[in-house]
Amino acid sequence: MAHQADNTFLPIDGIERFRFRCHRGVSCFTECCRQLDLALSPYDVLRLKQAKKLHSGRFLEQYVIIEWEEGALFPGCYLTMVDDGRASCVFVDQQGCQVYPDRPAACRAYPVGRGASRQADGSVTQQYLLIKEPHCKGFAEAGEQNTQDYFTDQGLAEYNRFNDALTELVHHPAVSAGFRPNRVQAEQYLLALYNLDSFRGELADGRVSLCRPLTPTELSGVAGDDRELLLLAIRWLLQEFFGT
Ligand code: SF4
Ligand code: SF4
Secondary structure, eight states: OBOOTTOEEEEEOTTOEEEOOOOTTSTTTTGGGBSBOOBOOHHHHHHHHHHTTOOHHHHHHHHEEEEOOTTSSSOEEEEOEEOSSSOEETTEETTEETTGGGOOHHHHHTTEEEEEEEOTTSOEEEEEEEEEOTTOGGGGSSOEEEHHHHHHHTTOHHHHHHHHHHHHHHTOHHHHTTOOOOHHHHHHHHHHHHOHHHHHHHHHTTSSOOSSOOOHHHHHHHHTOHHHHHHHHHHHHHHHHHOO
16 A cells, blocks of 8 residues: 555456565564555445544544545545654554554455445445555465455455445446536535434434435434444435436
């Protein structure tokens, strides 16, 4: 994830085997947690704010840098880095990752990058890249696996489920046709997807609503289930942005 001029990016498929193993004994332990742009998905923030036991609004204030400008695509949310001369992740210490059970998808997948795109028939296709950075010694360790097994070991299925659900919004045909959110829509995007606790409050008091009655599963999201609320948030944004 760090920025290096001589990185190597190798396209791989899900079943191609690659040599790699990461463990606490590697000489580069936590090197990949420094000097990085760590983009956070809505599900990453859901997991992290739960792990830190924080209201989502407080979590955003404390740990997230938001980037967006008029005319741009959807806002980007990035994990804050510490000003320690190494631009270290705010969650890394000498023991490793303080939020390891709830670490973001990009940290789990590393050194594999995953791209997902939604097709016209609604299916989601995946592309993988093996990222070989000079500082990462894991490629010299004994251990071999394919991407599918690696992702299973890293607990990525749950993350990919929510990230793929989001493609219905961010890869909507209207986006390809030129849709760009205005300032109000950018704020709606951040509220619904990243500030779930505030979104729940606005749903509960009627400030935002769907143009149909909520299903029992959606009501469980309003009542407290963050995962169901995130899926409801995607549907609400599809309604607000594209009338679907
Ligand atoms: S969240 Fe954890 S694994 Fe990811 S960069 Fe930060 S310390 Fe490293
Ligand atoms: S082996 Fe690679 S992934 Fe593991 S700690 Fe070192 S740099 Fe990070």
